[in-house]
Amino acid sequence: MKKKRVTLKDIAKELEVSISTVSRALKDHPDIDKKLREKIQKLAQKWNYIPNPLAMGLLRQQTRVIGVIVPDIVTYFFSSIIEGIENELREAGYYIVISSSKESVQKEIECVNNLLNLRIDGLIVCLAQDSHSTAHFKKVLEHEVPLVFFDRVCLEKKVSTIVTDNISMARDITTHFFENGAKKIAHITGPKHLNIVKERAEGYLKGLEIAGINFDKKYLIHTDLSPESAGRATKKLLALPEKPDAILGVNDTVIFSTMKAIKRIGLRIPEDILLAGFSDEFHATVVEPQLTSVAHPTHEIGRNAAKLILEQILEGRPIQKKIVLNTELHIRESSIRN
Amino acid sequence: MKKKRVTLKDIAKELEVSISTVSRALKDHPDIDKKLREKIQKLAQKWNYIPNPLAMGLLRQQTRVIGVIVPDIVTYFFSSIIEGIENELREAGYYIVISSSKESVQKEIECVNNLLNLRIDGLIVCLAQDSHSTAHFKKVLEHEVPLVFFDRVCLEKKVSTIVTDNISMARDITTHFFENGAKKIAHITGPKHLNIVKERAEGYLKGLEIAGINFDKKYLIHTDLSPESAGRATKKLLALPEKPDAILGVNDTVIFSTMKAIKRIGLRIPEDILLAGFSDEFHATVVEPQLTSVAHPTHEIGRNAAKLILEQILEGRPIQKKIVLNTELHIRESSIRN
DNA sequence: CTGAAAGCGCTAACAA
DNA sequence: TTGTTAGCGCTTTCAG
Numbered sequence: 001m002k003k004k005r006v007t008l009k010d011i012a013k014e015l016e017v018s019i020s021t022v023s024r025a026l027k028d029h030p031d032i033d034k035k036l037r038e039k040i041q042k043l044a045q046k047w048n049y050i051p052n053p054l055a056m057g058l059l060r061q062q063t064r065v066i067g068v069i070v071p072d073i074v075t076y077f078f079s080s081i082i083e084g085i086e087n088e089l090r091e092a093g094y095y096i097v098i099s100s101s102k103e104s105v106q107k108e109i110e111c112v113n114n115l116l117n118l119r120i121d122g123l124i125v126c127l128a129q130d131s132h133s134t135a136h137f138k139k140v141l142e143h144e145v146p147l148v149f150f151d152r153v154c155l156e157k158k159v160s161t162i163v164t165d166n167i168s169m170a171r172d173i174t175t176h177f178f179e180n181g182a183k184k185i186a187h188i189t190g191p192k193h194l195n196i197v198k199e200r201a202e203g204y205l206k207g208l209e210i211a212g213i214n215f216d217k218k219y220l221i222h223t224d225l226s227p228e229s230a231g232r233a234t235k236k237l238l239a240l241p242e243k244p245d246a247i248l249g250v251n252d253t254v255i256f257s258t259m260k261a262i263k264r265i266g267l268r269i270p271e272d273i274l275l276a277g278f279s280d281e282f283h284a285t286v287v288e289p290q291l292t293s294v295a296h297p298t299h300e301i302g303r304n305a306a307k308l309i310l311e312q313i314l315e316g317r318p319i320q321k322k323i324v325l326n327t328e329l330h331i332r333e334s335s336i337r338n
Numbered sequence: 339m340k341k342k343r344v345t346l347k348d349i350a351k352e353l354e355v356s357i358s359t360v361s362r363a364l365k366d367h368p369d370i371d372k373k374l375r376e377k378i379q380k381l382a383q384k385w386n387y388i389p390n391p392l393a394m395g396l397l398r399q400q401t402r403v404i405g406v407i408v409p410d411i412v413t414y415f416f417s418s419i420i421e422g423i424e425n426e427l428r429e430a431g432y433y434i435v436i437s438s439s440k441e442s443v444q445k446e447i448e449c450v451n452n453l454l455n456l457r458i459d460g461l462i463v464c465l466a467q468d469s470h471s472t473a474h475f476k477k478v479l480e481h482e483v484p485l486v487f488f489d490r491v492c493l494e495k496k497v498s499t500i501v502t503d504n505i506s507m508a509r510d511i512t513t514h515f516f517e518n519g520a521k522k523i524a525h526i527t528g529p530k531h532l533n534i535v536k537e538r539a540e541g542y543l544k545g546l547e548i549a550g551i552n553f554d555k556k557y558l559i560h561t562d563l564s565p566e567s568a569g570r571a572t573k574k575l576l577a578l579p580e581k582p583d584a585i586l587g588v589n590d591t592v593i594f595s596t597m598k599a600i601k602r603i604g605l606r607i608p609e610d611i612l613l614a615g616f617s618d619e620f621h622a623t624v625v626e627p628q629l630t631s632v633a634h635p636t637h638e639i640g641r642n643a644a645k646l647i648l649e650q651i652l653e654g655r656p657i658q659k660k661i662v663l664n665t666e667l668h669i670r671e672s673s674i675r676n
Numbered sequence: 677c678t679g680a681a682a683g684c685g686c687t688a689a690c691a692a
Numbered sequence: 693t694t695g696t697t698a699g700c701g702c703t704t705t706c707a708g
Contacts, residue, residue, distance in 0.1 A: 017695085019685090031694080053455070054392055055684075099428075283621040362703095369677055374678090390702070
């Protein structure tokens with residue numbers, strides 16, 4: 001299986017020259033006689049010669065493969081970031097190998113090891129939700145493989161990261177809720193140690209403060225980001241004697257589950273409860289009512305992550321940079337009360 | 339950049355034996371003295387030796403990389419199939435490189451060439467919507483690279499394919515519409531040459547026949563599968579003097595756009611128009627009303643595609659097999675009229 | 677039981 | 693201007 005490809009040797013034999021002559025001719029080396037060069041190039045063209053990346057890789061100790069690890073590839077947020085990464089990297093002649101950590105550190109560690117063994121030239125990661133330890137990423141650094149985190153990040157002191165202005169956006173949504181008459185604003189969020197969770201919660205608290213609302217800890221619920229867990233959190237909130245009149249979700253996926261739970265018990269959005277999420281997925285405008293959400297520049301996140309990897313490869317040394325991308329609040333029906 | 343990894347040579351030098359001895363010891367070759375073998379294995383372990391896949395690849399002429407080309411990676415249908423492929427292939431020690439054709443043959447051809455140049459060990463494809471020509475896939479076959487198509491397929495005579503029972507499902511939805519009082523059933527579909535389009539249209543016609551409804555060609559509209567095009571198609575249908583009272587979409591993404599268009603002009607679902615789609619995306623239960631849809635076993639599609647590739651690699655020859663996977667009709671609010 | 681050598685496809689320093 | 697050689701890391705005959 002798999003037909004043998006044309007090699008330099010084949011061309012050299014046919015033209016009765018040495019392999020290195022062919023090699024040089026094909027890279028337009030000026031040393032080679034013009035006539036001969038053209039002859040070689042023509043045959044290479046005709047035989048459809050393509051250098052073997054395995055051989056090149058072995059020689060240069062590089063694979064031109066960049067690893068990408070995301071919590072899951074099914075969520076719009078991640079898949080569209082991957083799209084951004086791919087666009088940028090493909091142009092530069094790199095390939096990406098995507099691995100899903102399925103939100104588990106265990107799997108994340110496996111992925112890192114697999115990719116390292118594959119000898120990737122760089123690694124782009126969004127942390128799994130339960131990723132506390134950073135030992136496996138230190139290993140990447142030890143191997144001197146360029147590393148970039150996006151959205152959920154760690155090791156910020158040593159690694160380049162792409163993040164968004166979580167604090168200000170969470171703050172703005174919270175005050176926006178208040179301006180639309182909400183007094184009991186809840187926040188369904190994720191695992192405590194994640195930067196996005198900390199930051200969005202911080203923004204939420206700031207927003208409450210600006211609105212002059214006292215923080216009530218029963219309105220802040222942590223989940224593991226799964227739809228089930230988000231559903232449970234919602235039920236818990238709705239079972240309170242003092243039901244919240246607005247809920248901010250740590251992302252849209254969480255809010256979709258919240259929506260389902262709210263509708264199930266017969267409450268109306270936005271009349272009874274205002275809703276907003278983060279990431280502005282495609283389906284934010286499909287659900288009813290349309291969801292207010294913070295639009296993340298997913299393609300930009302992807303492109304920037306790719307660029308940062310490329311930069312490090314080019315420079316041949318680790319770069320520690322932090323890029324904060326601006327997001328946009330898309331206000332829709334779910335958070336407007338007349 | 340990128341620290342040198344431990345090689346057989348390093349171990350050989352340290353232990354003052356030959357490289358080949360180390361190589362043999364590490365694969366438990368019985369020839370090697372047990373003591374020596376253990377010593378070598380211990381050092382390899384300690385130094386964290388991992389064979390260089392580039393060197394192995396060069397030797398064996400294989401990369402352990404499988405290419406995957408999909409129309410886009412952002413749609414739930416495709417990303418969850420990719421997940422299925424990855425699950426299966428990862429277990430077998432293969433990596434996947436994903437490329438998006440963005441529904442364009444042009445890009446599809448580029449992807450095929452890129453992947454071929456990368457020397458992939460196999461290729462899994464879902465055709466781009468405007469992919470008429472099959473020349474680029476014939477090239478894959480010429481290179482004797484295992485090839486599998488799923489969902490949107492071609493070259494069925496030569497290549498393995500994974501498809502679903504489109505005809506019967508489209509038929510069943512159509513009669514289901516009829517049973518719920520629909521008389522003017524429309525079908526918004528995709529480009530004519532795609533197998534899924536042909537088959538679903540065929541099922542639609544069968545359903546009409548069973549229901550005793552005459553086919554009216556103004557109720558069958560082809561799109562290029564984009565949200566915009568689906569929106570336009572819907573508007574066209576709704577502008578008819580005899581508006582349809584049910585619409586079958588060729589997939590859920592199309593139907594989501596249809597939903598938006600219907601709501602915009604103030605018609606109600608399901609009271610005025612019944613709706614159903616194909617693929618049962620996650621968001622089918624988030625939209626309002628919840629969408630009736632044919633659930634595709636996406637993970638199964640992915641796993642089967644991967645298995646078929648693996649089988650061909652193992653057998654060392656092309657296999658022509660057609661796997662038809664069963665789907666399930668999930669009836670929800672959008673198609674029920676009391 | 678172990679080692680030397682060839683070769684996978686390619687590049688680059690060194691000869692000629 | 694062109695060829696020879698070594699070497700990237702590994703496996704696998706073939707010798708010893």
